[in-house]
Amino acid sequence: MTPNFNPSREDFAALLEESFLQADTAEGSVIAGKVVAIEKDVAVIDIGLKTEGRVALKEFAGPNKDQVLKVGDVVEVYLERVENAMGEAVISRDKARREESWVKLEKAFENKEKVSGTIFNQVKGGYTVDLDGAVAFLPRSQVDIRPIRDIGPLMGVPQPFEILKMDRRRGNIVVSRRTVLEETRAGQRQELVSNLEEGQIIDGVVKNITDYGAFVDLGGIDGLLHVTDIAWRRVNHPTEVLTVGQTVKVKIIKINQETHRISLGMKQLQGNPWEGIEAKYPVEGKFTGRVTNITDYGAFVELEPGIEGLIHVSEMSWTKKNVHPGKILSTSQEVEVQVLEVDPVKRRISLGLKQTLANPWESFVERHPIGSVVEGEVKNKTEFGLFVGLEGDVDGMVHLSDLDWNRPGEQVIDEFKKGDVVRAVVLDVDVEKERISLGIKQVAGDPFADAGDAIRKGGVVTCEVLEVKDGGLEVKIVGSDLTTFIKRSELARDRMDQRPDRFAAGEKFDARVILFDKKARKVQVSIKALEMAEEKEAMAQYGSADSGATLGDILGAALKKSK
Secondary structure, eight states: OOOOOOOOHHHHHHHHHHHHHHHHHHTTEEEEEEEEEEETTEEEEEOSTTOEEEEEGGGGSOTTOOOOOOTTOEEEEEEEESOOTTSOBEEEHHHHHHHHHHHHHHHHHHTTOOEEEEEEEEETTEEEEEETTEEEEEEGGGSOSSOOSOOGGGBTOOEEEEEEEEETTTTEEEEESHHHHHHHHHHHHHHHHHTOOTTOEEEEEEEEEETTEEEEESSSSEEEEEGGGTOSSOOSSGGGTOOTTOEEEEEEEEEETTTTEEEEESGGGSOOTTTTHHHHSOTTOEEEEEEEEEETTEEEEEEETTEEEEEEGGGTOSSOOSOOGGGTOOTTOEEEEEEEEEETTTTEEEEESGGGSOOHHHHHHHHSOTTOEEEEEEEEEETTEEEEEETTTEEEEEEGGGSOSSSOHHHHGGGOOTTOEEEEEEEEEETTTTEEEEESGGGGOOHHHHHTTSSOTTOEEEEEEEEEETTEEEEEETTSSOEEEEEGGGSOSSGGGOOGGGOOTTOEEEEEEEEEETTTTEEEEEHHHHHHHHHHHHHHHHOOTTSOOOHHHHHHHHHHHHO
């Protein structure tokens, strides 16, 4: 017979403390429990520790899946607290499943392994994913390699993800579907690229068209067909030749084994029209072509399909230097051009348009040789002269020094204005430098050249007073276009008579030429020199120094004799 056991107060306290220790150990962890009853939408679970807990049935069903629960099933739950106000344990199936998942996900994250999950909801900036109990965030940018407009087909479908970030303290998990796809795609590309070779000719479908070319699907992998490799001729935009969905035959030009980029070509399937181009289009040869494109720097001319040359803007016109090519030529215009340079290596042909037209400077000098007189309109005034528009759309320049024989050009140029029609003499034509030199003063002739032998040093000339000044007289030599200035000191031998006011404008008198330099273009005359010369001559003929006769006597005798 078993003796009665009556625990003392101390024994009871020890048992109670042990019970609390067991409870403390269990709280905050996942434990096994047995379903003892199902009441409506709640399952009653015995978790031991002489207590039961209740869990809503919905916690046993994950997103997009149901779980059938019956009495007697053993399930794992998370024990939050041993007893609540009702004397029941506070347990959770969701937290248990989440705890289990976290342990598995942390191992997968450390080992860089893929995890399976299901997209079940859309949130701001992305989507939520069920990772077997743990909820992760899938950013919108990590859904696919390319942006997806409709994610509906992906919702509720189990698929692999890669964990990008985990923070257990905050309960955050960030996953990516894109990295999985890229890895898979890289493997597929590797396999596809291994089956391709450079130089291989293959059929493809135009998948996408951009400004710089087209992407062609070669059966699971794309290749780039650059716009310059579509045809030998100039293609401004791929849409001129290709359309999306079109099947094309292409040649594999290059395969980059590291990046798996494939360069394709269509023109390489045709003969190279640039072979033997130098013999076909020799330098200085003239040909007819069609303008295909006009740019700021020139115009492209198609000589034959696949062969184009460039007329640089500087080779378009002899006279129009700062004009846009579009004002000289138009697209599709037929033009005659001359070949200036051929480079078969760079596939370039330099063409000239102006070379097929007459050189206006050559034509000008043929019609207007040096020395001829031309007429034109003043186009512009500069600090060094005038620009005059001439026949043949060319300009000539009159330098300041060629405006007037006697006055400085800086003073004379103010007498001309833009639009004036002037006459000038052609002084020089430099065809190579495209320059024409003109002279306005030469139209009236060179007064020094025209003077000839009529004026010479020591000779006597008649002068007409143009203007009386304090310092002397401005005079013109009668019978010529020469003008000069007689200083006060040269107006008379006698100092008392060296007064400019003795003379009046229009009055004429004789004077002796004391300087005449055609090269330096200088002439000087003197009344004083003439008087001294006449005195010397009279003394020599009618008297001597020891005769006792005065100059007045001698001159008086000479005058009587002359009568």
